[in-house]
Amino acid sequence: MPSKREPRRYWLMKTEPSEFGIDDLIALSNKTEPWDGVRNYQARNMMRDEMKKGDRVFFYHSNCETPGIVGIVRVVKEGYPDPTAFDPKDKHYDPKSDPENPRWYLVDVKYERKLKRTITLSDLKDKAAYLEGLALVRRGNRLSVMPVDERHWEYILSLE
């Protein structure tokens, strides 16, 4: 009987290195971080419903000197309610998120590796012809969590 091949899923997540960059992730003893604080419904839906354990994620540095993909992380815990939404002292507190009916969800990601070099946003824009449909290079895109097609994933890694 042919074995059923698990669909491999790929994503990209943005973070500001001045807040939490890849070196901050590496410095953690378990190299694992709950991706809390996301307050966007599209991103929420992906973390809550679609991201699966083992999925791989491009780790993207935004709002910095050289925006780009700096590494790869892996989903190690699937969607669960974002506890920071319930904490009045937290920067991302949302009084409308009820623990009985949570509004915000997150996943945990674990460090896998750094890229040999940063694949910059500028690199990706130069290769736009090969990356048609990639949300990151669509005009005005502001999503902080987005899917990446397998063909785009492979192509981007070939630029490393």
Added chain:
DNA sequence: GCCAACGTTGGC
């Protein structure tokens, strides 16, 4: 620091 693009809010 600027500002375009976008999501959310709230008055009506």
Added chain:
DNA sequence: GCCAACGTTGGC
């Protein structure tokens, strides 16, 4: 349900 006002994102 419309849409103007507002706040945020994020490249430059």
